[in-house]
Amino acid sequence: MIHAGRREHVITSAELAAAEGYTIGSWRTKKLARVPGRPGPISHPTARTLLWDAEQQLAYRTGAAVPALDMAAHPDDLLDRNEAAALVGVDPDSWDRYMHPSSPETEKPITVHGVDHWPRHAIERWQANRPGQGHGGRPGGAGDWLPRDEIQGAVADLLDRQPTLPTTAVSQHLGISYGAARRAVSQHLGQRLADLLGDQPDISDTDAARALSIVGDDATAQQHALAAGTLRRLRPYAHALHRLAAAVPYVREVAAHLNNVGITVNRGPEFSVRSQSVTAVLLLGDNAAAPALVWNEHYGWRTAAGRRHPHAGTGEPPTGKGIQYLTASTNPTAGDLAAALLDKRHDTKRPRPIKKNTSR
Structure with missing residues (x-):
């Protein structure tokens, strides 16, 4: 939840990583979101995209006292889909259907860093006029709610919290097709593997799977072998990401010269x-x-x-x-x-x- 009056202090995981001197890939690989003592995200625990309070994170980073957030409900609090659904007593998927643009009862969201939020007062107004049972069901043309350009970030945030989650579960949790989930999971793991290889270029696939926590401590030998095989297939992609990073300055130099x-x-x-x-x-x-x-x-x-x-x-x-x-x-x-x-x-x-x- 974005507390009333604190919208200007909201930052993304990528912005937090940059403030701490890391790329978002390195920050995730080092699991810095879960360092003991760090103030947690202001997002709902199951949110697809994590958001943070910048003042809290700055205080943590500098060793200052972390300011507490006022937990009292305020009409101008901004709630994400999970929090809004909980407030009115429906599941998040039902909330998505109610809030789809094709639904006549829609409350227009406020988008903060790509995440839709609704003011508490708007949710309560909607609840007071909530459509009856005759208006239920999925609005025509609803489709998958997650925009294509948000899929990669949502998958990365989800796997940061649950790194052993299988692709099928990612697809179901985010409401995207299995193919889209598979592509996003592969890109996410490839980036994390690239960051790991930057520090440990000779690490084995088995050790890399453990380092990236993509298998649990209680995993079977077969699960360890499958995870190692996945990283073996992704290793060429990870090496290509290193070459991509090396090419960035050159191509940007060319673009600047062409403009000049x-x-x-x-x-x-x-x-x-x-x-x-x-x-x-x-x-x-x-x-x-x-x-x-x-x-x-x-x-x-x-x-x-x-x-x-x-x-x-x-x-x-x-x-x-x-x-x-x-x-x-x-x-x-x-x-x-x-x-x-x-x-x-x-x-x-x-x-x-x-x-x-x-x-x-």
């Missing part, structure tokens, strides 16, 4: 790991010679046919209409790339033999 020379970068860079290869996308403005640029650690820079699906293409490396490879180096200087983009006499439809060590 009049080639507008509207969005990006956006990084991803695709088929174990690190890629980055820059979406360009209408004044540019191409809708977007795609960088691949193996093939260097190329143009894209469109902004909506910049990775589209046939085969590996991708080819097709609108795709032109710009340089014979994976990491050309920003100036060389800008020149190649402006002067298309030397671009090719397929990558040329790559010079791996071209300096920047």
